[in-house]
Amino acid sequence: MLEGASIAVAPGAFVSLVGPSGSGKSSLLRAVIGLQQPLAGTVDPEIAPPEIGMLFQDDALLPWRSARDNVALGLTLNGVRRDRALKQADLWLERLGLAGFGHRFPRHLSGGQRKRVALAQVLAREPKLLLMDEPFASLDAIVRARIIQDVAQLVQRERISALLVTHDLEEAISLSDCVYLLSQGPRARITREYQVPLPRPRDPVQARVHPAFAPLYERLWADLSREVDRVQQPEAA
Amino acid sequence: MVLNPRNAWIRQLVAFAIVLVLWELAGRAGMLNPLYAPSPARIGAALYELFADGRIWPHLEATFSAALAGLVLGIAAGILLGVLAALIPAVAELLEPVMTLLNAIPRVILAPLFVIWLGIGLSSKVALAFILVAVLIFFTVFSGIRQVDRRLVERITTLGGGRWALVRHVYLPSVAAWVLGNLKVAVGFAFTGACVGEFVAASRGLGYLLSFAQSTYNSALIFALIFLIMAVVLIIFAAAGRLERYLLRWN
Numbered sequence: 463m464l465e466g467a468s469i470a471v472a473p474g475a476f477v478s479l480v481g482p483s484g485s486g487k488s489s490l491l492r493a494v495i496g497l498q499q500p501l502a503g504t505v506d507p508e509i510a511p512p513e514i515g516m517l518f519q520d521d522a523l524l525p526w527r528s529a530r531d532n533v534a535l536g537l538t539l540n541g542v543r544r545d546r547a548l549k550q551a552d553l554w555l556e557r558l559g560l561a562g563f564g565h566r567f568p569r570h571l572s573g574g575q576r577k578r579v580a581l582a583q584v585l586a587r588e589p590k591l592l593l594m595d596e597p598f599a600s601l602d603a604i605v606r607a608r609i610i611q612d613v614a615q616l617v618q619r620e621r622i623s624a625l626l627v628t629h630d631l632e633e634a635i636s637l638s639d640c641v642y643l644l645s646q647g648p649r650a651r652i653t654r655e656y657q658v659p660l661p662r663p664r665d666p667v668q669a670r671v672h673p674a675f676a677p678l679y680e681r682l683w684a685d686l687s688r689e690v691d692r693v694q695q696p697e698a699a
Numbered sequence: 700m701v702l703n704p705r706n707a708w709i710r711q712l713v714a715f716a717i718v719l720v721l722w723e724l725a726g727r728a729g730m731l732n733p734l735y736a737p738s739p740a741r742i743g744a745a746l747y748e749l750f751a752d753g754r755i756w757p758h759l760e761a762t763f764s765a766a767l768a769g770l771v772l773g774i775a776a777g778i779l780l781g782v783l784a785a786l787i788p789a790v791a792e793l794l795e796p797v798m799t800l801l802n803a804i805p806r807v808i809l810a811p812l813f814v815i816w817l818g819i820g821l822s823s824k825v826a827l828a829f830i831l832v833a834v835l836i837f838f839t840v841f842s843g844i845r846q847v848d849r850r851l852v853e854r855i856t857t858l859g860g861g862r863w864a865l866v867r868h869v870y871l872p873s874v875a876a877w878v879l880g881n882l883k884v885a886v887g888f889a890f891t892g893a894c895v896g897e898f899v900a901a902s903r904g905l906g907y908l909l910s911f912a913q914s915t916y917n918s919a920l921i922f923a924l925i926f927l928i929m930a931v932v933l934i935i936f937a938a939a940g941r942l943e944r945y946l947l948r949w950n
Contacts (some may be wrong), residue, residue, distance in 0.1 A: 495857050496856075497853055497856065497857065512859050514857075515857075516857045518850065518853070518854070520850055522848065522850035522851050522853075522854050523854075524851060524854075524868060524869070524872070525949055525950065526872045526876070526949045527868075527949075528949075535855075535858065535868065536858045536859075539855070539858050539859045539860045539864055540858075540859045567948070567949040568949075569949060569950065583858070587858070587859075
């Protein structure tokens with residue numbers, strides 16, 4: 463459960479939320495897109511849900527629809543005509559390196575490919591804000607690095623604001639302009655905010671060898687460890 | 700020895716042929732009483748006769764019509780009631796105990812009742828096939844809808860889909876998949892209903908012929924009819940299997 467979170471994502475900015483499990487990171491994203499109600503307070507995005515895209519941890523594509531139909535569905539649900547939607551779908555699948563895979567059903571795609579289809583599905587709707595709930599956690603290291611590169615590139619190019627929830631500090635730093643650290647739940651809150659001093663545009667893989675990367679990583683790691691350790695000890699009376 | 704699973708059907712066919720040959724030989728050696736176990740040749744002859752004088756056709760047609768009508772109506776009613784029960788708690792409250800009871804009993808015991816209600820014509824057989832299929836499909840759909848993948852529902856919701864989009868893109872395909880997955884069982888049930896109904900009281904149909912053969916101690920005819928029904932159901936299974944594979948090709 464998260465309390466009193468105030469997070470502002472500037473247009474075109476990439477913001478990450480890191481924190482111990484159970485601090486309510488996912489709930490926050492779900493509240494922003496309207497999947498659940500905040501217990502108190504309001505979510506006040508200046509943009510409405512149709513302009514928000516959400517990438518989930520799993521890649522729950524419709525198993526009975528081909529990749530391009532899955533991507534096109536995101537558009538037809540919002541009133542785009544089917545032939546136009548399919549054209550857009552092909553375009554986005556191509557941008558994500560899946561040209562020629564459009565006719566395949568999700569079952570016949572690899573985990574990384576399915577993730578890319580899910581990404582195409584969300585990006586084809588041209589969202590202004592992209593929410594990501596640990597979207598890369600289930601992928602193996604190389605596939606993951608490649609997708610993260612693509613996400614960084616597309617988000618920068620399309621000037622999409624992004625809010626990423628992750629356990630992975632490297633991922634958070636290499637992608638973000640700003641990282642928020644949440645405290646241990648229950649009654650979690652935002653304890654710290656870190657500006658990432660890495661230049662933009664940036665390649666998230668290259669970013670890891672930037673001299674400013676390691677010091678920030680160490681600080682974040684120390685602070686996060688302290689939060690996680692707090693759960694071991696009973697609350698002081 | 701390594702068995703190639705692709706050639707399983709050849710081995711199965713050979714084994715079946717060997718059984719038939721041994722059966723025939725045992726019959727000719729006088730080891731089997733033809734009154735109980737007529738030889739394959741005599742069963743074949745009885746089967747041939749049924750078709751040769753053409754008297755099998757009205758019976759086949761009767762059983763087919765009853766099974767098919769019961770199957771279609773049973774699937775439709777099962778889906779309708781299953782969806783209603785899954786969506787409206789009050790309906791579930793009333794329907795579930797009834798369906799659970801109908802599911803627990805051997806539903807063919809309703810056959811005599813249907814004969815009294817609907818007569819010895821086609822409708823009592825349709826009713827029996829219907830009740831067998833409808834209960835099966837009801838539970839398939841009812842429990843299926845409750846287990847619809849929540850992640851798919853959330854996905855469609857975040858993509859801007861409303862209630863209708865959820866029904867069309869998530870619930871209907873899910874229901875169709877479960878019903879198709881149970882299609883073979885439903886076909887078997889439909890034929891069970893039709894044949895048992897005819898067996899109880901009828902003037903036509905394969906079940907009626909069976910009952911006739913039983914009352915005249917014509918075991919060759921009984922075996923011939925059993926094999927005929929097997930063949931018919933296998934053909935329908937193959938067709939249902941193809942339909943299932945095509946419609947569920949994403950799976």
